Amino acid sequence: MDLNLTPEEQRFRDELRAWLAANVPQPFAGGTNEEEKGEYFNFLRAWQRKVFDAGWAGISWPKEYGGRGAALIEQAILTEEWARAEAPPLINALGLSLIGPTIIAVGTPEQKSRFLPKILSCEEIWCQGFSEPNSGSDVASLATKATIDGDHFVVNGQKIWTSLAHVADWVLLLVRTDPNVPKHKGITALLVDMHSPGVTVRPLKQMNGDASFNEVFFDNVRVPMANVLGEINKGWSTAITTLMNERAHLGTGTYVAFKRNYDQLIAHTRQMKRNGRPVSKDPVIRQKLAQAFMELEIFRLTNTRALSKMQNQHVPGPENSILKIQWSEYNQRFQQIAMETLGPVAQLQGFDGGKWVYDFLRTRANTIEAGTSEIQRNIVAERVLGLPKSY
C-alpha cells in the first residue's frame, strides 16, 4: 500500500490546484425559481467550457477526443481538489460519467470523434433514456419500440424520469427492436438527436419544486442506422456498461457537493447560538456532525480504493458495488442532520435561499435514481456474495 502521490500524480495535483486557484469563479448558487435556474445553468455551461479549454474535463478520456489520457486515480485527486477549491460542478454530468465512457467502450471511431469532444466542452448536453413508466427497476422490460425503415430506425414510445431532457441535445436511448425474443435479447441502444421531429419533452415537477426530471415522448422519430451504439439487438450489454459507470462514477460529483455542504453547515454551527452557546458545542449535535463526517470519509476512501483497484488490476473490486448505496444513503442522513442542526430556521425558504429545504427534499430521490437501494442490495447479494437469484 502506498497512498503517497507519485511525482507524476503530485505534478498533476499541483498544476490542477494552481489552475483552480486562478480560475474558480465567485460563488454563485443560483436559485430555485425558473429565471434564476436559467441563469445558473448558463453559468455552469460557461464554467464547463472553461474547464474543457484548460484540459481538465474528462481527464481519463483519450487525448484524441479532448481528454487528458490520465490514470483513473487522478480522477480521485481531481475530486478532492475540486472540493477543496469549492469549484462549481460540471453540468454535463450524464455525458461525462455515463454516456461518454459507454461511447468510448463500444462506439465506432466515427461516433467517438463526432460526440466525445462536444460532451466535454458542454456544446452538447446529454440525457439517458432508459426508464419507462412501467419499467423502473426492471429496465429490460422496456416497451419503446424501433422498427427498421430503409437506413433508419423509427422510434415510438415513452421514457420517464429523464434528468436534463429539458435542456439536452442528445439522448442515449434504449429501444426494443425484436419483441419475439427474451426481454434482454431484443434491445438496441441508439444515439438520438433530441431536436429530431417527433420528440416531445414534458417536465415533471418534483416535491422540491424543481423540474429536472422529464417525460419524453417519441412519435415516429427517425434515427439513422449509423447512430446504433454497439450492435443491433445487443443493446443490453451496452446498457450494462452504462449502468456500471453510473454506479461507479455518479458519486464522484456527489462528494464535491456533499463536502461543500458539510463545510457550510459547520460554519453555521459556529455562529448560531442555542441554549446560550454555539450550536457547535452541543454534545448531541457534535456526535451527529462527527458521524456525518465519518460517513463522508468512508465514501471518499471507498471511492479512492475502487479507482486504485481498477487502475492497478484492470478489474472493478468489490468496493465498487457499495458506492451507490453509500453516497445515496449517507447524503440523505447528512441532509437530515443538517436540518436538525440548523433548527427551525432550516425549514424556511428565506434561509440560505431555501437551499437546505431544497437539498433535504432532493436527497429523497438519491435512493431511487440510478437504481434503487433495494436493487443495489440485490446486485451485491447475487453478483458479489453469490446468493441465489430472487427474480
Next chain:
Amino acid sequence: MDFDLSKAQKLLQQSARDFFARECKPERVRELMASETAFDDKLWRDMADQGFTGLTIPEEYGGLGLSLVDLIAVTEEMGRSCLPGPFISTLWAAILIERAGNEGQRKQYLEPIAAGDLKATVALLEESGEWNPAAVMLAAIKDGKEYRLRGTKHYVSDAAIADVIIVVARENTDLVLLPVERGAAGIKITETPAIDATRKLYTVEFDNVAIPESNALALTTKTKEAVEAATDVATVALCAEMLGGMVWTLDTTVEYAKTRQQFGKPIGIYQAVQHQCADMFNFTESARSAIYYAAWAVAENDPSAKLAVSVAKSFCSDAAREVGNRGVQVHGGIGFTWEHNIQLYYKRAKSSEILFGDANYHREKIAEKVVDELEG
C-alpha cells in the same frame, strides 16, 4: 498511489491465515475460553516462531521491523480465527515501551517480547472507564529513589498472564509510566468476568507497590503523547482484528443462507435475507477502506493520522457489532445458541467495540478536530 496490500503483504496474510486456521480452530478457542487465563503457551511460542510477536519491533531488538500496514494484514487473520490471548495487550505495551523507554528498557523488554518469552499489558483505565490519559488519577508518590503506587486500575486486559504491566499513573500534574512485574509485592490481580471470555479483564490493585525511579519509562511531559501514540497504533491493529471477525461472520452467514432451506428454498433467495447480507458486506468493505487508510496514515506520520484512527474506530465499533447482529438474525434460532460459533465472534465484537474507546468516544474526538479546529 496504490490503495491495497502489496504482493508481499498478501503473502504474509495468506501464511497467517493458514497458520491460524491450523493452530486456532474454534474447538481450541472454546477450550481456552473455558480456561483460567485464555492463554496457550505453545500457541504463543509458535506465533513467535512465525515472527508475529515481533512483527513491528525494530530488527535491532530481534523483531522483523515491519510496518503497521504489514501488521494489520496479520491481525485481520487473528480476528478471523477469534484468537484468544494477549496479542493486542502485548502489542500496546511494546509500542509504548518503544516510544517512551530508554535504550536499556527497549532492550530489556522488546527482545523477549519479540522472542515470545514475555507478555505484557497496559493498565490505563480507572473506575470512570475513561480512555483519555488526562483522566488518570492513580497516585505514584515519590519516596526517595522510589515511586510508590497506590490505587486501583480496572478493565486491564490479560493482566493475569502479563509478565509486566505498564501502569499509567499520576505524579502531581505529570503522568508517569511504571513497569510493574507480575508478582511484585503489594499487587493484587482479580478477574472481572466479562462478555468476551477469550480476552479476559482484570482489576489490578496496588497497595504501596515500590518501583525504583530508574525503572520509569518516560520522565518527561511527553508521557501523555506517548500513551496516545501507542494507543493509536494498537487501535488500528484492533480494528483490523475486528475486520477479520466481520469477514468470518459474513462468509459464514452467506454460506448458511445458501444451504439452509425454508419454504422449500434456500433462505438466501429471499430479498429480506439478501439485504441483510448486502448490508454486512457494505459494513465490512467500508471498514476495510477506513482501516487501510488509518494504518497508512499512522505508519507515514501523515497529518491526518489521528483523525483517520478515530474515523476507523468509530466506524468499526458500530459496524462489527452490527455485522454480528445481522449474522445472528440470518442464522435464526441456531445463531442464538451456545453451540454455534457465531457467539464467539459476536462477543469479541462487543468487547472490541469498547476497547480503546467506543464510537461515541471517537466521534467526540472527530468533532474536536472538524467542528472545533477552525474556531476562534
